[in-house]
Amino acid sequence: MEVITTFLNGLSLGGVYALIALGYTMVYGIAKMLNFAHGDVIMVGGYTVMVFFNLTGQPLVAALIAVVFCSLVGVVIEKLAYKPLRGASPLAVLITAIGVSYLLESLAQIIFGSSHKIVMLADLGKLILGSLVIDLNTVVTLLSAIAIMAALTLFVNKTKTGKAMLAVSEDRHAAELMGVSVNKIIMITFAIGSALAAVAGTFYILKTPDVSTTMGAMPGIKAFTAAVIGGIGSIPGAMLGGILLGVIETVCNAIPALSNFSIAIEFGLLIIILLVKPTGLLGKKKREKV
Amino acid sequence: MALLEVENLEVSYGLIKAVKGVSFTVEKGEIVALIGANGAGKTTIMHAISGLIPKAGGKITYNGKDVTNLQAHKLVPLGISQVPEGRRIFQELTVAENLEMGAYTRKDKKEFDETLSYVYERFPILKERRKQVAGTLSGGEQQMLAMSRALMSHPDLVLLDEPSMGLSPLFVNTVFDMIKDMNALGKTILVVEQNANKALSIANRAYVLETGKITLSGTGTEMLADERVKAAYLG
Numbered sequence: 001m002e003v004i005t006t007f008l009n010g011l012s013l014g015g016v017y018a019l020i021a022l023g024y025t026m027v028y029g030i031a032k033m034l035n036f037a038h039g040d041v042i043m044v045g046g047y048t049v050m051v052f053f054n055l056t057g058q059p060l061v062a063a064l065i066a067v068v069f070c071s072l073v074g075v076v077i078e079k080l081a082y083k084p085l086r087g088a089s090p091l092a093v094l095i096t097a098i099g100v101s102y103l104l105e106s107l108a109q110i111i112f113g114s115s116h117k118i119v120m121l122a123d124l125g126k127l128i129l130g131s132l133v134i135d136l137n138t139v140v141t142l143l144s145a146i147a148i149m150a151a152l153t154l155f156v157n158k159t160k161t162g163k164a165m166l167a168v169s170e171d172r173h174a175a176e177l178m179g180v181s182v183n184k185i186i187m188i189t190f191a192i193g194s195a196l197a198a199v200a201g202t203f204y205i206l207k208t209p210d211v212s213t214t215m216g217a218m219p220g221i222k223a224f225t226a227a228v229i230g231g232i233g234s235i236p237g238a239m240l241g242g243i244l245l246g247v248i249e250t251v252c253n254a255i256p257a258l259s260n261f262s263i264a265i266e267f268g269l270l271i272i273i274l275l276v277k278p279t280g281l282l283g284k285k286k287r288e289k290v
Numbered sequence: 291m292a293l294l295e296v297e298n299l300e301v302s303y304g305l306i307k308a309v310k311g312v313s314f315t316v317e318k319g320e321i322v323a324l325i326g327a328n329g330a331g332k333t334t335i336m337h338a339i340s341g342l343i344p345k346a347g348g349k350i351t352y353n354g355k356d357v358t359n360l361q362a363h364k365l366v367p368l369g370i371s372q373v374p375e376g377r378r379i380f381q382e383l384t385v386a387e388n389l390e391m392g393a394y395t396r397k398d399k400k401e402f403d404e405t406l407s408y409v410y411e412r413f414p415i416l417k418e419r420r421k422q423v424a425g426t427l428s429g430g431e432q433q434m435l436a437m438s439r440a441l442m443s444h445p446d447l448v449l450l451d452e453p454s455m456g457l458s459p460l461f462v463n464t465v466f467d468m469i470k471d472m473n474a475l476g477k478t479i480l481v482v483e484q485n486a487n488k489a490l491s492i493a494n495r496a497y498v499l500e501t502g503k504i505t506l507s508g509t510g511t512e513m514l515a516d517e518r519v520k521a522a523y524l525g
C-alpha cells in the first residue's frame with residue numbers, strides 16, 4: 001500500500017516538474033534560448049500567492065492572480081531583457097538571463113526580506129481506503145497538472161496560434177514567410193510558460209508551505225533536467241521527463257538506503273540518457289538546413 | 291508602374307557585400323527570371339525582398355508602397371509570398387497543416403476552401419496525404435506542397451527560389467508547369483534558378499546576376515539566344 005502512496009506522490013511531484021519543464025522547453029523550442037530566470041518566476045508566483053492568500057484567504061483566487069501576474073512578468077522580462085538581444089550570441093542571452101534571475105531574487109528580498117515565510121494554503125485532508133492513505137493535496141495537484149497538460153497539448157496541436165508555435169519552433173524564417181509574427185509568438189510562449197510556473201509555485205507551496213527568495217532554484221534546476229531528459233524543445237518530452245524525475249526522486253527518498261543519493265541518482269540518470277540518446281528521450285535530431 | 295521595383299539594393303553579411311547595388315523591376319502579370327551561378331546573391335535578393343534580412347542600402351517598392359524596411363510577416367498580407375530555397379516546409383506538421391500555415395494571414399473561410407480545393411485538385415497526392423506529416427513526402431512532393439502553401443496566402447507576387455533544385459526531371463517539369471499555372475491564375479512571378487534553360491523558356495524577361503551585380507538583362511527569348519548566357523549558363 002505504501003508503494004501506491006509513494007508512486008502517487010511521485011507522479012504528483014512529477015506533474016509539478018513537468019509544468020515547470022514545459023516553460024523551459026517551450027521557450028527553448030520557440031525563442032531558442034535557455035531562460036535561466038524561469039525558476040525565479042516560480043518564486044514570483046510563490047510570493048504573489050502568499051500576498052493574495054493573506055489578503056483574501058482564498059487559495060484559488062490567490063493562485064489565479066499569481067498566474068496572471070506571472071504571465072505579465074514573463075512578457076515584460078522578455079520584452080525588456082531578451083527581445084533586444086534577438087540575434088545576439090547565445091552566450092550574451094544566457095548571461096542576461098542569469099542577470100534577470102539575480103534581479104528577481106534581489107527584488108523579492110528587498111520587498112519581502114530574506115526570512116522564509118510559512119504559508120498554509122490549504123489542507124484538503126486524507127482519503128482513507130482500507131489500509132491505503134492518500135493525501136488529497138497530492139491528488140488535486142496530480143489531477144490539475146494532468147488537466148493543464150492536456151489543455152496545453154490541445155492548444156498547441158489544434159489552434160492556429162498553437163500550430164504557429166510549432167512552425168516557429170521548427171523553422172522561424174519559414175514561419176515568418178507565412179505571415180507569422182515571431183515576436184508575438186515568443187511573447188505568447190513566455191506568457192504561457194510563466195503562467196505554468198505560477199501554477200507550479202502554488203502547488204509547491206501546497207506541498208511545502210515555505211516561501212523564500214530561492215524557492216524556485218531547486219525545482220527550476222530539476223525541471224530543467226527533466227526537460228533535457230525528455231528532449232529539450234519537445235513538449236511531450238518535458239511532460240515525460242518531469243513525471244519520470246518526480247517518480248524517481250520520490251521513490252529514492254522512500255528507500256532508506258537510497259534517500260541520501262536521490263539527487264545524485266537523478267543527475268546520473270540525466271548523464272546516462274544523454275550518453276545513450278544525446279537529444280533526450282523524445283527529442284529530435286536537428287535537421288541541417290540547406 | 292511596376293508591381294515590384296528594386297532600386298540599388300545592397301545587402302551585406304558583416305563585412306562581405308553580397309549584393310552590390312542591384313536594380314530591376316517586375317511588371318504585373320510577368321514571369322521574371324533571375325539567373326546566376328551558386329553564390330551570386332540570388333537568395334540574398336529574395337530574402338531582402340521578402341523582408342527576412344536587413345538592407346545596407348537601396349529601396350524596394352511594392353505596389354507603389356515603400357516596403358524596404360517592412361518585416362517579413364507584414365509583407366504577406368500585402369500580397370508577397372515566397373517559396374524559399376530548399377522548400378522549408380514544416381516537416382513535423384501534416385500536409386493539411388502546412389497549407390493552413392500558408393493561409394495564416396487569411397480570414398476568409400470561403401476563399402480558403404476555394405484555394406484548398408484548387409490545390410488538392412492540382413496535386414491529388416497532397417489530398418491523399420493531407421493527414422500525414424509533411425516530412426514523409428518525397429522531395430518532389432514537398433516542392434509541390436511548398437508551392438501550394440505559397441498560394442494559400444492569396445499572393446499577387448510569388449517569389450520562387452530555385453524551385454527545381456535537386457528534383458528528378460519529371461518533377462522539374464511539374465514545377466515549371468505549376469509556375470505557368472500560377473501565372474495564368476494572375477500571379478506575378480519572380481523566379482530564381484540555376485536551371486537557366488527552363489527558367490528562360492518560361493520567362494517574359496530575365497536578369498543575369500554575377501557576384502552581386504546584374505550584368506545582363508533582356509527578354510527570355512533574347513537571353514536564350516545570347517552567346518554569353520549560352521556560354522556561362524546553358525552548358
Ligand SMILES: Nc1ncnc2c1ncn2[C@@H]1O[C@H](COP(=O)(O)OP(=O)(O)O)[C@@H](O)[C@H]1O
Nearest residue numbers: 303306308326327328329330331332333334335
Ligand atoms: N548567412 C550568411 N552569412 C554570411 N555570408 C552569406 C550568408 N548567406 C549567404 N552568404 C554569402 O553571400 C553570397 C551570396 O549568397 P546567396 O545569396 O545564397 O547566393 P545564391 O543564392 O545566388 O547561391 C555568397 O558569397 C554567400 O557565401
Ligand SMILES: [Mg+2]
Nearest residue numbers: 332333375452
Ligand atoms: Mg540560393
